[in-house]
Structures are given as C-alpha cells and as structure tokens.
Amino acid sequence: MNDVTTQIRLQQALQGHEAVELLFPGEPGYEEGRQLYNRMHDLHPLLIVRTLDRAAIRTVLKVVTENRLELALRGGGHHIAGFGSTEGGVLLDFSGFRGVEIDAQQGIARVQPGARLGDVDAALCPRGYVVPTGTVSDTGIAGLTLGGGIGWFVGTLGFTCDNLVGADVMLASGEVVRAEDPQHRDLLWALRGGGGNFGVVLEFRYRLSPLPKVYCGSIAVAPQEVPRVLLQLGHYMEQDCPANLVLAPLFSPVPESDRCGLAIDFCLSDYQDLGAIEALEQALGLVGRHQYVTDDFRAWQGWFDDRFQPPMRGYWKSICLDDFTSDAMDALLTAASSMPGQRCSITIEHLNKARRSTTPDDSAFPLKSRSYSVLFSARWEQARDDDRFIRWVRAAALATAGNDGAPAYSNYSFAEGSSHTVLLGSDSERLLKVKQRYDGGNLFRRNHNIGMNKEAARAPA
Ligand SMILES: Cc1cc2nc3c(=O)[nH]c(=O)nc-3n(C[C@H](O)[C@H](O)[C@H](O)COP(=O)(O)OP(=O)(O)OC[C@H]3O[C@@H](n4cnc5c(N)ncnc54)[C@H](O)[C@@H]3O)c2cc1C
Structure with missing residues (x-):
C-alpha cells in the first residue's frame, strides 16, 4: 500500500x-x-x-x-x-495539550501530556506547591518523567519519576488503565523511568510537595583555578554535600577567548541560614565568591532558557558515574579545553548521595543508585559542521567513561544501538516482563526501546 x-x-x-x-x-x-x-x-x-x-x-x-x-x-x-x-x-x-490542574484535597497535580516544565511551575508555584522537574521551561514533562527527571530538588524530593503517583494509560489494545490501581502497580513502577515503552499516557498524576524556600546562585571559577577546584569539588560532593544543596557544575567556553570556565550553579532549599553555602565555599577555597541570583524558584527554573533556544542542531552524550576518579577528572579537563564551539558545554549533574536516604526509589529508573550524570552537549547551526561537533562529544564521553564504560541517561542519549545501556539496569528482567505484559507486540517502539534488546538484557553484564 x-x-x-x-x-x-x-x-x-x-x-x-x-x-x-x-x-x-x-x-x-x-x-x-x-x-x-x-x-x-x-x-x-x-x-x-x-x-x-x-x-x-x-x-x-x-x-x-x-x-x-x-x-x-x-x-x-x-x-x-x-x-x-x-x-x-x-x-x-500532544504538544498543544498543556493543562495542569491542582487537586489539593488528594494532594496531587493532574497534568496533560503536552505540558512543559514551565506550565507546571506556573500552575503550582504561585499556590505554594511544587513537583520536582528539570530545567529549561520548554522541555516536556511527559518525556522527562518517563525517562527519570533530574532537577534542583533531587536531594530532597528525588527524581521527577519518583513523584509520579498515577497515570491514565491507553494500551496497544485501546484499553485505558489507571496505573495506580493495585492490578497495574507494575505499570506505574515501569513508567517511572522505563520510558514510553508501555502505552500512551493520557494524564500524569504527581504528588504535590510544598514549595520550599530557595536560595539560588553560582560560583564562578576562573580557568586557571579549575583543576584545583574540581578536585576539591569532587571530594565535597562525595563526602559533605547536604541533601538540600544541589549543585550543577557547568564547563563552558569563556566568550572571546579560547579558554573554558567553570560555573558551579546551585540551589539551596529549605534552609535556615547560609551555612551550607559558606561550607561549600570553604571546601573549595573560594570564600565569599558565590553570587546570589534569586530566591524565586520559577525565575531560577527559567534562568537557562536563553542558552537553549531552538532551532539548532544538537548532539549529546551522557555518562553516569558512581564516583569521580582522578582519571575521570583529567578526562573532563581535557574535554573542556578542546570544546569546538561557544554552544558546547559539559554539565556535571550532582545526583546527591544524601538523596538515597531521604527519597523513595520504587522505580524502574536505572540510574537511581548513581551519584553523577555527566552531560556532554554540543549545539551548532550548519549541517557541514556535524562531524566536528559529534566527534568532540563522542571522544569526550568515551575518555571520561574509561575502559569499563558507564551507563547513560536515556533522556540525554541518541538512539545508537545503546538502548540496553540506558534502560536496562539491575531491574532488567522485571522491566522486560512489564513490557511483555503491556506491549508484547512492541507498538510503542519509537523510544529507547526495551523490546529490541531482549538478548542484550539477558546477556551477562
Ligand atoms: C533544553 C533541554 C533541557 C533539558 N533539561 C533537562 C533537565 O533539567 N533534567 C532532565 O532530566 N532532563 C532534561 N532534558 C532532557 C529531557 O528530559 C528529554 O529531552 C525528554 O525526553 C523531554 O521530554 P519531551 O516530552 O519534551 O520529549 P518528546 O520528544 O516529546 O518525547 C520523548 C519520549 O517520550 C515519549 N512520550 C512523549 N509523550 C508521551 C506520552 N504521552 N505517552 C507515552 N510516551 C510519551 C515519546 O515517545 C518519546 O520517546 C532537557 C532537554 C532539553 C532539550
């Protein structure tokens, strides 16, 4: 036909x-x-x-x-x-269906599948609520949730998917089920980080949390200070960072120069005083260096919007680490010093180890036990430059991951035969069973697809 x-x-x-x-x-x-x-x-x-x-x-x-x-x-x-x-x-x-409704009695937000992160914040924050999402207002909450969802409250409220408490899902058969019903708890578990593999989500339901008081800002690190500070930062994130302080160190080119700077963006939440920021500065040998940006969480959420405006060509790779070895740090420094354009960056997303004792983790999200997600990102305009930018991202990620490789975050990953490394972690067998139960025919395959990787998943790691 x-x-x-x-x-x-x-x-x-x-x-x-x-x-x-x-x-x-x-x-x-x-x-x-x-x-x-x-x-x-x-x-x-x-x-x-x-x-x-x-x-x-x-x-x-x-x-x-x-x-x-x-x-x-x-x-x-x-x-x-x-x-x-x-x-x-x-x-x-679904991109035109962006409704967000608060059901204060049930303590949930009902969200349509085309809502953006900015829509969710706009509906919730003025009423004193929050659902932890990610940054950049135009990003869709649907894909973000299904893939995991890393944001500024990860230390205290967990990943976005941890806050998904229900969903209406149309299965391949056309039947609509409620994922929170007892007979579909396996589906709810799988939707939390297992991707769009199971059905069409028609409505997402999230737990509402009180919007905490925040103090957001950044610590600028000059190029010559970066190697020393990175070492101390690694130690601080590993040992001392409290759950209510989330850091996002970002390497990016210094405009009008061939050098790369480091900005340690942060969000301190639910705090009494600035002791945690002072301790951070102390640990980095940068006392008094932080710049306060805002205490308005919505403003902070949109702070990076301009940097990520479409349309542009883009290639990303992510690697997720358990700890920062000195080899990984050396590789990061080398990658940062060879960025091929002004719109390249490396972000270390600090998944805050303290989270493990403060937040729930009943999810299929394969990175729930990891400590860091490192995102290598390149954006550029012309197709003739594809090769140059892609090569930089690949080489940087490969060198940082080291010989043993590292899992990647599905929401930051191209489809490059790597779906089993992004979705199938220690819960592979359980996830495959859920896929088989809800979409055995693999209708929902335009994603990091579980169905295609059965053999890879069963192979010994
Ligand atoms: C500028 C930018 C900033 C970002 N910031 C963050 C961040 O701070 N934290 C973070 O964790 N991630 C972040 N991301 C990554 C983001 O989580 C993913 O790109 C995510 O997939 C975006 O969701 P979407 O709905 O916009 O994507 P889409 O491309 O629309 O969809 C993504 C996937 O979800 C599936 N899907 C979409 N809707 C449904 C539905 N209703 N039912 C079932 N499956 C569905 C699709 O099939 C597809 O496989 C960012 C991405 C960008 C481009």
Missing part, C-alpha cells in the same frame, strides 16, 4: 471524531508541525494527529497496528534523539 492510500485510510478512519486536528504533508501548518527541538532530525510523518479524544486515539492505534506503521508520541518534542516524530509513520502530537 502506498502513502496516499494509507493517508486516505487514516482520514476515513478518523472521520467523525470530534476535537481532532489532522495535518497531512503539504497542508498549512504541516512544515512547522513536523519540526523537532533538535534540527538534526528532519522527519516527515505521513500524518500528524492532534487530539486528546480517547476514541480518536484508539482509532489511531488500531490503524497504525493494522497497517504496520510506526507510531511516534510527542510531549514537548525535546528528546535529543528525535523520538518525538517519525519518518513515514503517524505522529500523535
């Missing part, structure tokens, strides 16, 4: 469904609608469907299955691997 026949079939099947917007190639809005955050992915869906109508979505799943098409689901469209679209398949685009 050719594309036109398939398109006609899809159009016929969806006729009569209300509140459904269809976009075919060549129609107004299609070009804009097919674009993703990462312009490395130039994908052309056969059809873009925008709806939250359950009957219409059920029809889409049926037609896609019968015609063996690829199905893509889009929340914010930010996944670096381009999973939020498809070449020649059907795209279910």
Whole structure:
C-alpha cells in the first residue's frame, strides 16, 4: 500500500471524531508541525494527529497496528534523539495539550501530556506547591518523567519519576488503565523511568510537595583555578554535600577567548541560614565568591532558557558515574579545553548521595543508585559542521567513561544501538516482563526501546 492510500485510510478512519486536528504533508501548518527541538532530525510523518479524544486515539492505534506503521508520541518534542516524530509513520502530537490542574484535597497535580516544565511551575508555584522537574521551561514533562527527571530538588524530593503517583494509560489494545490501581502497580513502577515503552499516557498524576524556600546562585571559577577546584569539588560532593544543596557544575567556553570556565550553579532549599553555602565555599577555597541570583524558584527554573533556544542542531552524550576518579577528572579537563564551539558545554549533574536516604526509589529508573550524570552537549547551526561537533562529544564521553564504560541517561542519549545501556539496569528482567505484559507486540517502539534488546538484557553484564 502506498502513502496516499494509507493517508486516505487514516482520514476515513478518523472521520467523525470530534476535537481532532489532522495535518497531512503539504497542508498549512504541516512544515512547522513536523519540526523537532533538535534540527538534526528532519522527519516527515505521513500524518500528524492532534487530539486528546480517547476514541480518536484508539482509532489511531488500531490503524497504525493494522497497517504496520510506526507510531511516534510527542510531549514537548525535546528528546535529543528525535523520538518525538517519525519518518513515514503517524505522529500523535500532544504538544498543544498543556493543562495542569491542582487537586489539593488528594494532594496531587493532574497534568496533560503536552505540558512543559514551565506550565507546571506556573500552575503550582504561585499556590505554594511544587513537583520536582528539570530545567529549561520548554522541555516536556511527559518525556522527562518517563525517562527519570533530574532537577534542583533531587536531594530532597528525588527524581521527577519518583513523584509520579498515577497515570491514565491507553494500551496497544485501546484499553485505558489507571496505573495506580493495585492490578497495574507494575505499570506505574515501569513508567517511572522505563520510558514510553508501555502505552500512551493520557494524564500524569504527581504528588504535590510544598514549595520550599530557595536560595539560588553560582560560583564562578576562573580557568586557571579549575583543576584545583574540581578536585576539591569532587571530594565535597562525595563526602559533605547536604541533601538540600544541589549543585550543577557547568564547563563552558569563556566568550572571546579560547579558554573554558567553570560555573558551579546551585540551589539551596529549605534552609535556615547560609551555612551550607559558606561550607561549600570553604571546601573549595573560594570564600565569599558565590553570587546570589534569586530566591524565586520559577525565575531560577527559567534562568537557562536563553542558552537553549531552538532551532539548532544538537548532539549529546551522557555518562553516569558512581564516583569521580582522578582519571575521570583529567578526562573532563581535557574535554573542556578542546570544546569546538561557544554552544558546547559539559554539565556535571550532582545526583546527591544524601538523596538515597531521604527519597523513595520504587522505580524502574536505572540510574537511581548513581551519584553523577555527566552531560556532554554540543549545539551548532550548519549541517557541514556535524562531524566536528559529534566527534568532540563522542571522544569526550568515551575518555571520561574509561575502559569499563558507564551507563547513560536515556533522556540525554541518541538512539545508537545503546538502548540496553540506558534502560536496562539491575531491574532488567522485571522491566522486560512489564513490557511483555503491556506491549508484547512492541507498538510503542519509537523510544529507547526495551523490546529490541531482549538478548542484550539477558546477556551477562
Ligand atoms: C533544553 C533541554 C533541557 C533539558 N533539561 C533537562 C533537565 O533539567 N533534567 C532532565 O532530566 N532532563 C532534561 N532534558 C532532557 C529531557 O528530559 C528529554 O529531552 C525528554 O525526553 C523531554 O521530554 P519531551 O516530552 O519534551 O520529549 P518528546 O520528544 O516529546 O518525547 C520523548 C519520549 O517520550 C515519549 N512520550 C512523549 N509523550 C508521551 C506520552 N504521552 N505517552 C507515552 N510516551 C510519551 C515519546 O515517545 C518519546 O520517546 C532537557 C532537554 C532539553 C532539550
């Protein structure tokens, strides 16, 4: 069957469904609608469907299955691997459905699948609540949650996925289930970090937490101080950092120079005084050096938005470490000194060891026992530069991971035959069983896919 026949079939099947917007190639809005955050992915869906109508979505799943098409689901469209679209398949685009509703009585937030992190903060923070998410306001909460979710409250409230307490999920069969119901607790567990492998999430439900008082800022480290400070920082993060202080050391090029600086961005939450910041400065030999930025959590959440504006081409690699060896630090310093462009960076996401005793971890998130996620990120404009930037990211990640390799964070990883290293950790067998129970036919495969990696998962590590 050719594309036109398939398109006609899809159009016929969806006729009569209300509140459904269809976009075919060549129609107004299609070009804009097919674009993703990462312009490395130039994908052309056969059809873009925008709806939250359950009957219409059920029809889409049926037609896609019968015609063996690829199905893509889009929340914010930010996944670096381009999973939020498809070449020649059907795209279910939820990006326009951004509602966030507070149910104070139940202590939960009900969130539509196209909501961005900024939408969640805008609805919750003014009323004194928070769901811990990540940074950069336009990132989708759907993909972020399903992949894990690392943000400024990781030390006290855990990962975003730890705060997911329920969800309405449409399975491949078209049945809608509530993941928090006793018979589907395995599904809820899997949605917490196991990716979009199990069904279409129609509504996410999160535990509400009181918005803590915050003190946010940064410590700038001059290029010549970086090697010494990095060593002391490694020691501080390992031994002394309290749960309510989350650090995000960021290497980036110093504008107008060929050197690389380090900014230790931080968020102190739920604090009585600034003792923790003073102790940090002391430990780094940088007394009195921190710069206060804001005590407005929403402002801090959006602080880095400008730096990450689309459209741009991008390539990322992530490695997750248990501790910072001196070899890893040397490799980071070498990588930082050879960044090929102004929009390159290396972020050390400090997953705060203290978290392990303060937050729940009943999740499939394979990195829940790791201490650091290091993100090597390159962004650039022209396709002719692809090779140069990609080579830098790959070499930097490889050198830092060392010979034994290291797991990667699925939300920061391209699809490069590496799905088993990003999703299947110590809970592989359990995750595979859940996949088999809810999506044995692997309809939901446009993601870091569990279904494709059964053999890899069973192989001894
Ligand atoms: C600028 C930027 C900043 C970021 N900052 C952070 C951060 O601070 N912390 C962090 O942890 N991560 C961060 N990320 C990574 C982010 O978590 C991932 O890119 C995430 O996948 C984004 O979700 P999305 O909904 O926008 O993505 P999409 O590309 O829309 O979707 C991602 C995946 O989720 C699946 N999916 C989407 N919606 C549904 C649904 N309704 N049901 C089932 N599956 C679905 C898709 O199939 C796809 O596989 C950032 C990314 C960017 C680009």
